[in-house]
Amino acid sequence: MAKNVLMEEFHVTVYAPPKLKEAAYNAIRRTLTSKRFRAALGRAVEAVVRRHPSLEKTRISITR
DSSP: OOSOOOOOOOOOOOOOOTTOOHHHHHHHHHHHHOHHHHHHHHHHHHHHHHTOGGGTTOOOOOOO
């Protein structure tokens, strides 16, 4: 029997507007790949999930 059952999978897609300067794209990429941003994203997802008692026993994973 499986240890865990995949119930749902969400994807977050980030689009940058066209015609930005290269420096702006680089700044966006640095932010999106930073440990600080990933940690904040994880905390935000966890906070939303924990507001729903039916999800109390679930395990959440954020991957890239």
